[in-house]
Amino acid sequence: MGVYWAIAVRSFRRFSTYRIATLSGAFTNTVFGFIFCGVYLTLWHSSPGLGGYDVSDALTFVWLQQGLLAPIGIFGATTTMELGERVRTGEIAVDLYRPTQLMIWWLSVDAGRAWFQLLTRGGAPLLVGAIVFDLNFPSSVGQWLAVVVGLAFGILVSFGVRYLVALSGFWITDSRGLESLAMVLSLFFSGTILPLVVFPGWIGAVARATPWAATLQVPIDIWLGRNPGGTTSGLGFQLFWIVVLFLAGRLATVFATRKVVIAGG
Template identity: 80%
Template sequence: MGVYWAIAVRSFRRFSTYRIATVSGVFTNSVFGFILCGVYLTLWRERPGLGGYDVPDALTFVWLQQGMLAPVGIFGATTTNELGERVRSGEIAVDLYRPTQLLLWWLSVDLGRAVFQLLARGGIPMVIGALVFDLKFPSSVWLWPVVVAGLVLGIVVSFTIRYLVALSGFWITDSRGMEQLALVLSLFFAGTILPLVAFPGWIGVVARATPWAATMQVPIDIWLGRNPGGTGQALLFQLGWLLVLLLTAQLVTSLATRKVVIQGG
């Protein structure tokens, strides 16, 4: 496991060099946080208790959401962009020559990226929001390990989805169309537009059952203590999707790498 730890550390260091991009990201997340707070305050004033959330819940959701966008990789990350491009260009053949597992290699890369983004872009918007609004925090110190576990599971679930999207390029030649489709699904089902608890009827039931719900909505609900079945059921939901997606990712990797054909060669 030492090699994968080294990969994660190097990935962390790599992303820490993009200082201007990080500062710009923090600024953007903070601005959108204030915009969304204005929208949510208006919505919850018209619909008090929407989805079981009160106003502090809704505002906390906004700032947690903005802090998690980059670590979770909702708008794409290394796995989607670089791995997808390596599949398109044929450079993936170099990755397959390495004495490592392709899935674990890219998981290590993504975890290094996510940890940096979480420290640099996750905490600062939350602090800014807490200085202006009355936000909610876990009521007990014993809940923090559960919050961390939910966040880690959300990040890894997101990675497996992006990994599968990138590997689709083995069959459809160019995975960029799938990347755009995955982005739309992530925006809708992860809770970046509205909390999924606010979705009505069967739409809400379906949205909360998807793997995208495990990436953001479930970790945020763990923070808020709003999981209908408790934190244990929330973590089991994430673990269930993670196992399904990891097994699928390993199977797809095996099928995709049986024979590699480089375009033009």
């Protein structure tokens, strides 16, 4: 475990060197936070209590959403994009020579990235939003602990999806098209565009059953204390998808590393 911890620490340090990009990203998330607040205020004033959220819940959702986009990797993450590129070019062979498990190695890299971005791009927009608006915060130590676990689970679910997409390059040669499709699905089903609680009927039921819902919507609902079935149900849902995705990732790794691709890898 010491090796993987060292990988995570070095990944954290690596991303901490991109200070201008980090500040630009935090600024962009803050600007979009105000834009979304304008849209949400209009929507919730016309339909009070939409989806079970009050106005304060909706505004809190916006700032949490903007703060978590980068740490969770809703638009994809550099680490797993690099993995997909290494599969495409054949450089993945170097990774396979290492006396480590491929999936855990890249999970450690992604963990360092996510931790840095959570502290920087996650905290800055939420702080600005809390200064300008009346936001909701967890009211007990137990709820704070549940939020921390929910955020960690959300990052793990996101990594599980992105890892499978990156490894698809072993079969389709180039995973970039699938990465774009996964990003679109993530935007729609995670709650990035609108909270999933406002999706009607069967569309809402399907959206809330996908792994992408476990990445953003569930952690925010745990923060707000609004998760259907309670906090335990939300964490259980996330844990279910972690187990499914990591088992699938492990199997994909086994089958992929037995495959020889002549063109490109």
